[in-house]
Structure formats: C-alpha cells, structure tokens
Amino acid sequence: MNGFLLVLSAALPSFLLGYALRRFTLKWQTKANAAKLQADIQAEQMTATVSASLDGIIIINSEGRIVEFSESAERIFGYKKKEILGQNMATFIVPERYRDAHNAGMERMRETGKANILGQRIEIEAVRSNGEEFMSELAISRSRSSSGDIFIAYIRDISEAKAAEKALVDAKEAAELANRAKTQFISAMSHEIRTPFNAVLGILDILGDSPLTQDQKHLIQTAERTSKSLLRIINDVLDYARISSGSVKVRDEPFFAADVFDDVYRLFAMQAKERGVDLIIKSEDSSKIHLVGDVGRIRQILMNFVSNAIKYTDTGKVELIVDATQTDQRKWILMCRVKDTGVGIKADKLGRLFEEFYMIDDVDTRSSEGTGLGLTICKVLVKMMNGEIGVESEFGQGSDFWIRIPLAEASATLVSDVEDVTFEDISGKEILLAEDNATNRMVVTRILKKHGAKIVEAVNGVEALSILDVQAFDLLLTDIFMPEMGGKELVRLLRKRDSINAKIPVIALTAMGDMHEAEDLKSYGVDQVVLKPFNTRDLINAVAEQCKSHQERQSFERSDDPEVPAMKITGGLLDGLDPEDLVEIRGQFEIDLTDVTASLRRAIASQDQQAAKFASHTLKGLAGLYGLAELSEFAALTNSHCFPHTLDEMVEHGSRAIELAEISLLNLDDLFGYNEEAA
Incomplete structure (x- = not known):
C-alpha cells in the first residue's frame, strides 16, 4: 500500500503537468482556430470586395511588386492575374516616361517612410497590355501586414468620361466659333446693306432741300418712305440674327x-x-x-x-x-x-x-x-x-x-446731364473724310459743305494717314470697312504717331449692327460713332459736338500746363556769346531737341528698341552738352534699358525723358536766360 502511494505521489506531478499542458494546448488551438476562421472570413470579405469593385485594385509590396490584381484590374489593363503577380508594377502599367519618377518615389518611401502620393486622388496616364495609354484616376493607401508595408492602389478608367468631356469642350468651341463667324457675317452684311441705304437716304435728303415741283417732292417723299420701310425689314432680320448670337x-x-x-x-x-x-x-x-x-x-x-x-x-x-x-x-x-x-x-x-x-x-x-x-x-x-x-x-x-x-x-x-444738344456752327471746320464708297463721299461732302465746313477726301486709311501727316484738321470722319487699311487701324496708328493731328476728334461713320457693337470702336481711339444710315441732323450734330469738346480740352490743357521748374543752361557753355550767337544757338537747339524728341516718342510708342536706343543716345548727348542734367539722366536710363526683357523700364524712362524735353521746349527763354523778342 505504501508502495502504491509512493508511486502515486511520484506520478501525480507529471500527470498534473500533462493535464495543464493539454488544457493550455486545447485553449490555444481553440483560439488559433477562431483566429484562422476570422482571418478566413476577412480574406473572403476582402476577396469579395476586390472582386465586386468596379475600380481596379492592385496591391503591391514595398518593393513595388504586385501581390494582388483584381478582376476589374484585369479588365482595365488586359493582363491576367496569374501572369502579373510578382511582377514590378511600373514595368507593366506605368507609361515609360513616368517610370523613373515612380521608381524614385518608391525608393524615397522605403528610405524615409514618406510617400507624397498617399491620401490623394490624382488623374494620370496609365498603359494597357496592348500599349494603349488611357487617362486614369488613382488613389493609393498604405497598410501593414506581417511581411511589411503594402500599398493598395484604386484605379478607375476615366478615358470615356474624359473623351466625353473633350467632346463637350470641342462642341462648345465649335459652337462659339460658329457663333463668332455668324456675328462677323452679320456685321459684314449689315455694312454691305446699310451703306447703299445711307447713300440713298442722303441723296433724297439733299434733293428734298432743292427747288422742286410738287410732283417731284411727292416722288421723293414716296422714295424716302419706301426706303425706310425696306430698311426696317432689314433691321428686323439683322436684329434677330444679333439677338440669336447673343451680341445684343x-x-x-x-x-x-x-x-x-x-x-x-x-x-x-x-x-x-x-x-x-x-x-x-x-x-x-x-x-x-x-x-x-x-x-x-x-x-x-x-x-x-x-x-x-x-x-x-x-x-x-x-x-x-x-x-x-x-x-x-x-x-x-x-x-x-x-x-x-x-x-x-x-x-x-x-x-x-x-x-x-x-x-x-x-x-x-x-x-x-x-x-x-x-x-x-x-x-x-x-x-x-x-x-x-x-x-x-x-x-x-x-x-x-x-x-x-x-x-x-x-x-x-x-x-x-439729360439735355438736348444744341446745334452749333461748323463753318470753317477743316474735316478729313475717309470713305471708300464714292456715293457716300459725295453725300457726306455735300452735307458738310452746305453747312460751311471744308472737306478733304481720302478713299482708304493709307491715303488718309499720309494726308494727316502733312495737313492740320479739326476732325476726322472715317468709315470702318475700307480696302488696304480700315478705319480701326487708321485711328490706332493716328493716335500713336507724332502727328499734328494725333489728338483731333475722330467720328466713325459705320454701318455696323448697332450702337452696342459700335461702342467697341472707342477702344481704338474713336471719340463718337454715327451709324449708317444717318440723317443730316445726326451728322452735323456729331461734328459740332466733337469740335466743341476738342476746343474745350485744348483750352483746359493750356491753362493746366505743368508747373515748370526753374531751368538754366549750365556749365558756362553760353558765357560771352553775343545776342546774335544766342539766337542762332537757341534756334538750332530747338530744331535738334524737337527732332530727337519726336524720334524717341515714335520709338517708345512702337516699342522699337533699336530706334529708342539711337534716339535716347542722341538726346543724352544733346542734353549733356547744354547741362540739362535731369533730361540727360533719363535719356541715359532709357538707353540702358533698350532690351526685350526691360521694355517696361525703357517705356517708363523714355516717357519721362520725353516729358522733360517737352518742358524744355516750352521754356526756351528760361533755359537760355534770354528773351528772343527783346533781343
């Protein structure tokens, strides 16, 4: 009995240890089975999610190799999962021009753990198995696994959406182009239709003021009413077309x-x-x-x-x-x-x-x-x-x-401001008329001459510009559509030229669609627009108004001249000269300074760097010779900025030099310390 107890006591610890070990093993295995079951469920859910996703899902490891490739990815890229698993993603779906950047980004991520692309949604080109590139939308997230970081890429093929978007843009641009062409056609047709009517109504107006029999007056009145009736029909058609194009x-x-x-x-x-x-x-x-x-x-x-x-x-x-x-x-x-x-x-x-x-x-x-x-x-x-x-x-x-x-x-x-404009006398006014239509020239000339104006005619902008360079006028009347050079270019060049007529008022006589479209002409330097067909009252009224406004501006400018600083020729250049010498030097100085200032003004206006460089160099020397330090300084600054990358500075300094030169010309007596009339 004692022996049995002795054996039992010796075996009990081993039994208890074995029992505990079996219980622990059973518990661990139960937990392991549960964890495996949970993992299997999650894997099935993940597989189902990946399979059901309309977006392509590609999972890569930190080395950039593909570890998962969804069915949608197969459909998008044209590769089978079995042939692409384990391959470097960049080699297969990244366009060749982006591969170096992709590989560099992966390397940077491995070294620093940072990836700029994570958490963003970007649009980027991708490539299919057949080499075709397409636009894709890409989003990448990072996850951790037992084998290290993995990256899940969600890719959507947006090539069809982009194509549809481009088609809409192309269609919109085509519609806008067609609309612009339609508007241009309307403007051209308006001009071509209204111009003859201007001549017809003008001739009828002139005839109506001449001695006529009662029957002749009746015929003229009938012709005038019929013309105006037809013109209203034309205006309806043109108005409707402009409204349809959105230009009204x-x-x-x-x-x-x-x-x-x-x-x-x-x-x-x-x-x-x-x-x-x-x-x-x-x-x-x-x-x-x-x-x-x-x-x-x-x-x-x-x-x-x-x-x-x-x-x-x-x-x-x-x-x-x-x-x-x-x-x-x-x-x-x-x-x-x-x-x-x-x-x-x-x-x-x-x-x-x-x-x-x-x-x-x-x-x-x-x-x-x-x-x-x-x-x-x-x-x-x-x-x-x-x-x-x-x-x-x-x-x-x-x-x-x-x-x-x-x-x-x-x-x-x-x-x-709402007042009836009074009619004023235009007699004696010098007017240049630029109009290619001979009948219209005749009508306008007769109307203006009848009211006392003096008229010079030009058939296009080129001829008008050459006349404006040599003869002073009070006003320019110009058509807009003319051969060789139209009214827009004529006015633009006139405003930029160093001409005696550069600031005269300009009235455009145009058969454009309506006054709303004609307002655009003012950006070219036109002061007022008179639409064809016009009547005598419209034309005379416009000429009188513009001539009066121009005179008022000139009076204001003369009374508002800038305060001129005290100037004097310095450096002793004129010391000891007698009055005759001063008169001659002053005259030559005025000629030289006027010429070089005009040259610099033209160069600055046209941004001609070479011409500005030459003119500013001449001005610098001339001003320096006579001791005009500030003028010489700004001429030198202009000269040093006559390059394509410093055009703004050239214009700024050149404009100041021109201003100082003009002040000098206005104050020659102060500069020379001499009064020519007293000499």
Whole structure:
C-alpha cells in the first residue's frame, strides 16, 4: 500500500503537468482556430470586395511588386492575374516616361517612410497590355501586414468620361466659333446693306432741300418712305440674327419717361395722317419722371407697336399712352400702351402673335409687308430688360399692345446731364473724310459743305494717314470697312504717331449692327460713332459736338500746363556769346531737341528698341552738352534699358525723358536766360 502511494505521489506531478499542458494546448488551438476562421472570413470579405469593385485594385509590396490584381484590374489593363503577380508594377502599367519618377518615389518611401502620393486622388496616364495609354484616376493607401508595408492602389478608367468631356469642350468651341463667324457675317452684311441705304437716304435728303415741283417732292417723299420701310425689314432680320448670337446688350441711360413716345410720334405722324388715322399721345402725370434704362430699345419696341397699329387701322385713332407706377423707393414700373381702333386679332391667332416668323395675314394674300420677326424681337428685348409684354384684342374692335418694364429712378446727377444738344456752327471746320464708297463721299461732302465746313477726301486709311501727316484738321470722319487699311487701324496708328493731328476728334461713320457693337470702336481711339444710315441732323450734330469738346480740352490743357521748374543752361557753355550767337544757338537747339524728341516718342510708342536706343543716345548727348542734367539722366536710363526683357523700364524712362524735353521746349527763354523778342 505504501508502495502504491509512493508511486502515486511520484506520478501525480507529471500527470498534473500533462493535464495543464493539454488544457493550455486545447485553449490555444481553440483560439488559433477562431483566429484562422476570422482571418478566413476577412480574406473572403476582402476577396469579395476586390472582386465586386468596379475600380481596379492592385496591391503591391514595398518593393513595388504586385501581390494582388483584381478582376476589374484585369479588365482595365488586359493582363491576367496569374501572369502579373510578382511582377514590378511600373514595368507593366506605368507609361515609360513616368517610370523613373515612380521608381524614385518608391525608393524615397522605403528610405524615409514618406510617400507624397498617399491620401490623394490624382488623374494620370496609365498603359494597357496592348500599349494603349488611357487617362486614369488613382488613389493609393498604405497598410501593414506581417511581411511589411503594402500599398493598395484604386484605379478607375476615366478615358470615356474624359473623351466625353473633350467632346463637350470641342462642341462648345465649335459652337462659339460658329457663333463668332455668324456675328462677323452679320456685321459684314449689315455694312454691305446699310451703306447703299445711307447713300440713298442722303441723296433724297439733299434733293428734298432743292427747288422742286410738287410732283417731284411727292416722288421723293414716296422714295424716302419706301426706303425706310425696306430698311426696317432689314433691321428686323439683322436684329434677330444679333439677338440669336447673343451680341445684343441693353444699356442704361437716363431719360424722361413722359417723352418716351416723342420721337415715335414724329416718325409716324405723317404716315398716320395719310391713312386718315388720328395719332394721339397721352402722358399721365405720374410718368413725368426721369428713369434709367435702355430708352433706345424701348423706343424700338414702341415703333414696332405703332407701325403695326397704323398698318392695320383704316379709320379711327391710334393712342400712345405712357404711365409710371412707383413700386418702392426710387423703383418704378414704366407702362407703355399702343391702342388702336383697327381690325383687331382673332382669338385663335392671338396666342401665336409673338412667335418667330408668325404673320397674321396669309403669305399669299396679305396686304402689308413685314418679316414676322418684329414682335418676336420685341418680346426678347422686353425679357432682356426683365419686363413683361402682352396684347389684348377683339376681332373687329382694335388691339391694345403693352409693355411693363421695371426701372430705377435717375439720380439728380444723371438728370442734370439729360439735355438736348444744341446745334452749333461748323463753318470753317477743316474735316478729313475717309470713305471708300464714292456715293457716300459725295453725300457726306455735300452735307458738310452746305453747312460751311471744308472737306478733304481720302478713299482708304493709307491715303488718309499720309494726308494727316502733312495737313492740320479739326476732325476726322472715317468709315470702318475700307480696302488696304480700315478705319480701326487708321485711328490706332493716328493716335500713336507724332502727328499734328494725333489728338483731333475722330467720328466713325459705320454701318455696323448697332450702337452696342459700335461702342467697341472707342477702344481704338474713336471719340463718337454715327451709324449708317444717318440723317443730316445726326451728322452735323456729331461734328459740332466733337469740335466743341476738342476746343474745350485744348483750352483746359493750356491753362493746366505743368508747373515748370526753374531751368538754366549750365556749365558756362553760353558765357560771352553775343545776342546774335544766342539766337542762332537757341534756334538750332530747338530744331535738334524737337527732332530727337519726336524720334524717341515714335520709338517708345512702337516699342522699337533699336530706334529708342539711337534716339535716347542722341538726346543724352544733346542734353549733356547744354547741362540739362535731369533730361540727360533719363535719356541715359532709357538707353540702358533698350532690351526685350526691360521694355517696361525703357517705356517708363523714355516717357519721362520725353516729358522733360517737352518742358524744355516750352521754356526756351528760361533755359537760355534770354528773351528772343527783346533781343
């Protein structure tokens, strides 16, 4: 018994140790199985995620070798997973021109642990198995594994999206190009159509002022009305084309609301009288206010309304009614109505009245001319001004066309500028007319000569420029489209030249689309634009206004000359000279300084570096000889900056040198300490 107990006591520790070991092993194995199961589940989930992803997923290790390649990646790149696993990613999917940068980035990442591309979404070219490059969107993240860092790249093929985007851009550019071509065509057609009309109306205007029989006057009036009627049709077509191309803009200017119908009334009063129709204006008290808006476009709409009203009214009256309603402080609604007692409009046609090319009359049987665009244009223009347009009519009882436009009240400053321009005498004014159309030259010349102006003619910009270099003028009248050199280039060169006429006012006579387009001409140096066809009043008024403004500017400039610093010829150069010598030296100095200043001005204006270098060198020596230190200094600075990379400095210093030279020329007496008249 004791022996059994002895054996048992000796075996117990081993048993207990074995039991504990088995329990520990079983517990560890259970945990290991659970961890393996969890890992298997995660791996299955990862595989399912990778497989389901529409983006290509590529996993690489820190050496840049591929350890995972999804089905989407196979589809994107054209490689099978089994043939690309273990390969260097750069060799297969990175374009050759990027491989060195890619490898350098991987090396930098291995050395520093930093990668600039992580956490970013970039667009970059990639390459397929067939060598085709495509645009891809790439995002890379880093993860840690038991074998080290791994990098997961999510790649999306965006080549189709990019192609679609490019197609949209190309289509937009093509549309813009077509639109520009269309606008250019419209401008050209406008010029070609309006120019002959300018001559026709001008000739009729001249004939109307000459002694005529009653029958001849009647014929001229008929021709004038017919021409204006045709011109309105042409204007409708051109306006519609410009509106379609988006080139028509509305402008804001102050006007007196109660007068909005005045020009319209004067234009149609005779036509209404001939048809036996009373044309009546009613201005409500509330309309006697100054507003800000595009009064030209508003009148264009009203002219269309009145023209139609007279056209379709045989007896009775046409009323022009203007009213205004205040909606807020300094905000108003301008209400304009044109009511007639004419034939009216049938209910089934009323709804289509503002449609494009729609005409109430049948094309084959209608009794009046037109394009069917007038009311369409009116509707678009009203919409551009944020207003409303409408019509009320009953067949056989007349029609009531109306517009409502929201406008701001004009400030006192703007109102003070709204004045009728007075007519002034232009007799004796020297005017150069540049116009290639012989008939237009004849008409304009006759009109201006009749009012006392003196005219010199040029057939294009080249001829005009040569005349402007040698003869002084009060004003230049120029067409825009001319052979050899057009009006834009003529004015641009005139403003840059050292010419006696460089600052004279310029009026452009143009048959461009409208005043909104013509405003662009002012960037070339044009002071005012008169649109063809124009009448005598427009032309004389413009010439008088510009000549008067130019005279006022000249007077102001003379009274506002810069204060001239005290200047004196230094260095003893003139010591001991008698008056005769001073007169001769002063005269030669004036000639030399005038010539070199003009040369430098031309060189600076055209940024001609070689010419500026030569002129500034001459000016530096001349100023230095006479001891004009500041002038010599700026001439030297100009001379040292006559290089392509220092053009701005050349212009800056050259302009200052020219200014000092001009001051010197204005003050020769002070410079020489001598008065020529007293000598």
